[in-house]
Amino acid sequence: MTNDHPAVRSKTNIPFYRDERILQIFAQVVSTVVIIGILIWAIINFFRAAEARNMTLTFGFLKDSAGFPISNPPIAYEPVMSTGRAFLVGLVNTLMVSGLGIVFAVILGTLIALARLSSNWLLSRIALIYIEFHRNIPLLVLLFIWYFVVFGMVPPVQESIIWPGPTFVNKRGVYLSWPRLTETGSIFMISIAIGLLLATIAYSMLRKRRKITGKETYYIPASLGLLIISFIVGWLLSGGTPFQIDSPYLDGFNYQGGLRLTPEFAGMFISLSMYTGAFIAEVIRGGIQAVDRGQIEAARAVGLSPLQVLSLVIMPQALRIIIPPMISQFLNLTKNSSLALAIGFQEVFSVGKIAINQAGRAVPVFAMIMITYLSLSLLTSFILNIYNRRIQFVLR
């Protein structure tokens, strides 16, 4: 009976080579085989070529002594140490410049975006010029401008510019006076850390209780009080001198002491933050402008203050739009840090390239470089995606 149904009958009568379902599976199988085949061919070809060229593909060279110097290593490094260690130094430099770069790019981007949205004509024009300038020149050019032009105009060591602090600026870098922990300083830091922990616990517990019981629990003053107490206790315990201001002084060729930003690091860091800051400003502006005007008008109508409108109505909605493109800006910044090669800041790519040359292991080193950037990018987007999901979820 059911077999007489026209649809079923026609289906059974179709030969397999015209049956859409079978054809689809067939296409899947064929494309899988082709892709895997190409991959296998590529890998085999790669190994054959490497063998023919006498290239070694092992990672043993990482244990050998590197032999090359690295300028201003952030962690202890000597040329006698291993190539692996040199790579690690590069990685720390990459993390440092991209981490700080991201923080400052966000701060700068937010300020510029606010200026761009400001009703002050001059302010918004200045922001516009800033954005257009940075978005329309290549980062490499910006790097050269900062490194070779700006730092090129700075006077030599003996004629350093002295800014209040004292801060010294010369061709060898920017030397800041910087508080350094004294011997008792660690007690102070531990005390602050405990205070911070207690304050966080108090904040969340008291806030939760207020939510449940509806009674005012003064959670903000309570947690702030805890912080202040820990600060005072730490200060007293450390004998009143947890810090000492370390000022740079001229000794021989260069200044010693203080906190030094080398021209390479400063050039890289400034260019990266300013360049990415311009893109972030546009992302933030776009996000804020995408919030429906009606929302703002309604918020004003119910009597919220301008600050409340911004923090309770505009930002929660704008963030949902801002975060996803922001992730890609962060990734861009991290990857762009590899341009540091051009101005002698030795991050992971530039150390890798030296290692290739000194150890002659192009393939393993490039594999390491790729995996490093890939892991950094995946880690960044993983963390931000969690955050993104949280704000999306809360709002829906």
Next chain:
Amino acid sequence: MYRKYFPIIAMFMVLTIILTACGGTGTVETVIETVIVEVPAEGPPAKAEILDRVLERGKVVCGGRTDLAGFGMLDEAGNNTGFDIDFCRAVAAAVLGDPTAIEVVPLTAADRGPVLQTAEVDILSRNVTWTASRDSQWGNFTTVMFYDGQGFMIRKDSGITSTADFDGGTVCVTSGTTTEQNLSDFFRQNGMEYEAVIFEESAAVYSAYEEGRCDITTSDKSQLASVRSGFADPDAHFILDITISKEPLTPAVPHGDDTWFDIVKLVSYALINAEELGITSANVEAMKSSENINVLRLLGEEGDWGYTDLGLEPDALANAIAAVGNYGQIYDRYMGPVGISFTLPRGPNELWNNGGLIYAPPVK
């Protein structure tokens, strides 16, 4: 969830496969070998692979540079010239009969090794120091064409008079060079501290030095002389009279092609022997009727110096000499008393019978 991350997982899997294979376990290779049985074996490169491709292309591809006066630079007309480039021209003249049949690929110090390893260039003639590890990894080194050593350049007003004043100094240096290693060895051996500022482009190194980012810059002495000649005020700079290393600058060819290796070596022998025998680019035709039997042999007028086995014309070496001159002529053109680029006494680069180190086996 799984589907969303599939591309990433797949990428990691591929990388893991490559890495485990790189780890030398060899399991992947055997697996692959069993999957596809018939893979056309590449084997060792054919005997005259590079010569064949040069003849077919009608051009010698030469790894060089365009930023070092005297060795590899561009002239006013935009042509590649220099000591290293002339050697390429000599090879092109010998193999193809045309010294202009070259293509110069400008390379940074850090790029030159991999480029030679993968045989992207036929000759690497880019003041490369011959070292044992490079010889085993990069390619075959032919004949030392320039004996050099590493020196230091400083500003005259810096107050430095000898290397004893170097402690705590800042040094600008090119990455991926023997220079970089020698520098760190030198400071370590002398128990001194220094700050290295390292760039990949040598142009960046010297502009940073000239701007005052560094107190000291270091490289092969010939290179320092060359760079100094290009400074805004050459007299404000000073090359210290100390040599801290041996830098035999040597053209290199890719591994695996003995014929090509032999040809390039022979060309350098010919240029050196030509100077010894008094053959110049001007008199090469006249010398073909010389009385000296060694001259006749070199110019292919008598006996076979090996051209039949190498697949060259009898007058190949004569062509090379006619095109660029003998060793001394090439040197003087760029670095002699009235050289185009700068003046550097020949010193160790004199012929062996003149107190120098330049020596070549006889061509016969």
